[in-house]
Amino acid sequence: xxxxxxxxxxxxxxxxxxxxxxxxxxxxxxxxxxxxxxxxxxxxxxxxxxxxxxxxxxxxxxxxxxxxxxxxxxxxxxxxxxxxxxxxxxxxxxxxxxxxxxxxxxxxxxxxxxxxxxxxxxxxxxxxxxxxxxxxxxxxxxxxxxxxxxxxxxxxxxxxxxxxxxxxxxxxxxxxxxxxxxxxxxxxxxxxxxxxxxxxxx
Amino acid sequence: xxxxxxxxxxxxxxxxxxxxxxxxxxxxxxxxxxxxxxxxxxxxxxxxxxxxxxxxxxxxxxxxxxxxxxxxxxxxxxxxxxxxxxxxxxxxxxxxxxxxxxxxxxxxxxxxxxxxxxxxxxxxxxxxxxxxxxxxxxxxxxxxxxxxxxxxxxxxxxxxxxxxxxxxxxxxxxxxxxxxxxxxxxxxxxxxxxxxxxxxxx
Amino acid sequence: xxxxxxxxxxxxxxxxxxxxxxxxxxxxxxxxxxxxxxxxxxxxxxxxxxxxxxxxxxxxxxxxxxxxxxxxxxxxxxxxxxxxxxxxxxxxxxxxxxxxxxxxxxxxxxxxxxxxxxxxxxxxxxxxxxxxxxxxxxxxxxxxxxxxxxxxxxxxxxxxxxxxxxxxxxxxxxxxxxxxxxxxxxxxxxxxxxxxxxxxxx
Amino acid sequence: xxxxxxxxxxxxxxxxxxxxxxxxxxxxxxxxxxxxxxxxxxxxxxxxxxxxxxxxxxxxxxxxxxxxxxxxxxxxxxxxxxxxxxxxxxxxxxxxxxxxxxxxxxxxxxxxxxxxxxxxxxxxxxxxxxxxxxxxxxxxxxxxxxxxxxxxxxxxxxxxxxxxxxxxxxxxxxxxxxxxxxxxxxxxxxxxxxxxxxxxxx
Numbered sequence: 021x022x023x024x025x026x027x028x029x030x031x032x033x034x035x036x037x038x039x040x041x042x043x044x045x046x047x048x049x050x051x052x053x054x055x056x057x058x059x060x061x062x063x064x065x066x067x068x069x070x071x072x073x074x075x076x077x078x079x080x081x082x083x084x085x086x087x088x089x090x091x092x093x094x095x096x097x098x099x100x101x102x103x104x105x106x107x108x109x110x111x112x113x114x115x116x117x118x119x120x121x122x123x124x125x126x127x128x129x130x131x132x133x134x135x136x137x138x139x140x141x142x143x144x145x146x147x148x149x150x151x152x153x154x155x156x157x158x159x160x161x162x163x164x165x166x167x168x169x170x171x172x173x174x175x176x177x178x179x180x181x182x183x184x185x186x187x188x189x190x191x192x193x194x195x196x197x198x199x200x201x202x203x204x205x206x207x208x209x210x211x212x213x214x215x216x217x218x219x220x221x222x
Numbered sequence: 223x224x225x226x227x228x229x230x231x232x233x234x235x236x237x238x239x240x241x242x243x244x245x246x247x248x249x250x251x252x253x254x255x256x257x258x259x260x261x262x263x264x265x266x267x268x269x270x271x272x273x274x275x276x277x278x279x280x281x282x283x284x285x286x287x288x289x290x291x292x293x294x295x296x297x298x299x300x301x302x303x304x305x306x307x308x309x310x311x312x313x314x315x316x317x318x319x320x321x322x323x324x325x326x327x328x329x330x331x332x333x334x335x336x337x338x339x340x341x342x343x344x345x346x347x348x349x350x351x352x353x354x355x356x357x358x359x360x361x362x363x364x365x366x367x368x369x370x371x372x373x374x375x376x377x378x379x380x381x382x383x384x385x386x387x388x389x390x391x392x393x394x395x396x397x398x399x400x401x402x403x404x405x406x407x408x409x410x411x412x413x414x415x416x417x418x419x420x421x422x423x424x
Numbered sequence: 425x426x427x428x429x430x431x432x433x434x435x436x437x438x439x440x441x442x443x444x445x446x447x448x449x450x451x452x453x454x455x456x457x458x459x460x461x462x463x464x465x466x467x468x469x470x471x472x473x474x475x476x477x478x479x480x481x482x483x484x485x486x487x488x489x490x491x492x493x494x495x496x497x498x499x500x501x502x503x504x505x506x507x508x509x510x511x512x513x514x515x516x517x518x519x520x521x522x523x524x525x526x527x528x529x530x531x532x533x534x535x536x537x538x539x540x541x542x543x544x545x546x547x548x549x550x551x552x553x554x555x556x557x558x559x560x561x562x563x564x565x566x567x568x569x570x571x572x573x574x575x576x577x578x579x580x581x582x583x584x585x586x587x588x589x590x591x592x593x594x595x596x597x598x599x600x601x602x603x604x605x606x607x608x609x610x611x612x613x614x615x616x617x618x619x620x621x622x623x624x625x626x
Numbered sequence: 627x628x629x630x631x632x633x634x635x636x637x638x639x640x641x642x643x644x645x646x647x648x649x650x651x652x653x654x655x656x657x658x659x660x661x662x663x664x665x666x667x668x669x670x671x672x673x674x675x676x677x678x679x680x681x682x683x684x685x686x687x688x689x690x691x692x693x694x695x696x697x698x699x700x701x702x703x704x705x706x707x708x709x710x711x712x713x714x715x716x717x718x719x720x721x722x723x724x725x726x727x728x729x730x731x732x733x734x735x736x737x738x739x740x741x742x743x744x745x746x747x748x749x750x751x752x753x754x755x756x757x758x759x760x761x762x763x764x765x766x767x768x769x770x771x772x773x774x775x776x777x778x779x780x781x782x783x784x785x786x787x788x789x790x791x792x793x794x795x796x797x798x799x800x801x802x803x804x805x806x807x808x809x810x811x812x813x814x815x816x817x818x819x820x821x822x823x824x825x826x827x828x
Binding site for chain 3: 041045048049161162165180181182185186189190
């Protein structure tokens, strides 16, 4: 059954520093990914699989682009879902995990800013099940480049030009500051709760 | 603390169709990724984060290559760990999940083969927490290209040329057949057990 | 000796449909690439080359990012250089080459529009010395992805979001129309003159 | 009209250090790229261009993979064409260009070796028309990643695992040494002759 895009209208006017125009254009892009994910999944259901090929084949290209539409869909949802939280506070479990890994909360924020300054793409705070570490991950160049295997995403920040260019042009650090001030730490804490991080003793 | 590469000597002679020479060269490559992951993590601990940059900066490049070494390490472990299982059988939970998603076990195997024929890279059977689907995912061109967000890896098949070229040259389908015959379904079942798939009713 | 960015101030107010704000932000990005190309070239002059490595090494990363800064520099110059030409006309040699390859001028323009609709990146009309064909090429995901070997660039159109998002948001086709109306066919004709295309009989 | 793969049978037995088995498997891969380039070009002739899309569309994917098959074809031809030249000597024009850019011939060879050690892919000595420099370029991860705009290829060395893994396994430096000893400097000199480099005074 086809997936429906989520409605994020409630964010309009609620994120200090992101204009209605910027947000509406962003929603349009997100909806495009959902539509394409549906189309790809549907085509994969009936495509001929008998002659896959590295250079070009219909099945092969559908599979090659599936993670682009998939991540374009779910990373945008992770981003919009963790915005609009001005005034919320990090949970103790998340804060403790951060301090344990980065040394301090300030180090963690500094690392996010450095990661955002490096990426045309996504900056994601992820928990890696393979080595039980918390990391800021850069997904960049395309939505499916840079993810680490077996990780769980807690924080998602969109650093593509489409996320801020209308409001900020090349002043990306100001955009990052606006996003950081709007992060919904309750949502983020809930995500972390499902991982081993949520069960760590303070 | 530096991570040590795991020892996979016990696989030698145990995988029908993979020579000692092919396996030993593969182990060497894997060990190189572990070493580089350690080096990258260590350098990230002290690197200057004040001038990140999309085009080039020491911090930015360390972050850009971190997922390459990370996945080069843990996908190889996932691969070697799920080999050498001739004679093992898929668990009911895994089999049921497969049938529910692919229609039949044969469809699933056909999809793996098509995915392997498309990829220079990894073919991974993954569980996606965002949409609760089981998929074969292509990681290709580099170890960090193609992963889907918030997924758990159950099956890992190495389709890079280094995995088979010594023994098979361009006869990749024969290599895939050898790997499929050697998959350790007990290990795979254990991985699936940790996901919602493991809790599905038959 | 360090390369200086070219001055494109004269374009401001001259391209119908591109605002001063959009252009000035674009110039800033271009200047960043020139600066980084200089930095990379300088560092490559003294870097230790004794331990190159696929996963991570200082020399290896400088070489990996060199084409990003190089193309970020010269593709932007190719783009700004072929703008601001409202009213100019394609040369006969270029027009003939186009008709020979695409069937008609309209087919060529339709192909440019389709290529622009596909790319987050560059659309380039290129001449390939290997097969003597004229093609629209997509460079996308990063500045160094998609180029064909031994080609000469005649037309350069910037389809990155930074090129138009301020003025157009998701209305990319309107931006493409503005660029097409502003192409400087005299500059493009001069580029083509240096290739075998320039010597073709009408 | 469909392109035919070139016949490189004459190289068998002529390159010290590359076995017949290794070469024949390599020829098979090359022929696959030619075949796919033909298929892509043919499909592009009739494909619907009305709904191009970044995430997925038939036209968009054909264009995205066209440079893979194109470079997979012509870089392999550049490689096989410049092999089998044991005993040939660099032309003065090429040698002078190298010394001017790299300081010495030995520096140039050291840079090739470092580039080969960094790449899973191609190492190409290229002349850049934009800045009149000679560089070793890394094309890696896929055949269409890393090329610089408006460049002419003089030397092509295949560093993909398929080029050497059969004969050398992880001992890539030994393979590089074999290729360097087999380069056909007469062919390379002829390529350079067509560029401004060929017209430089010693």
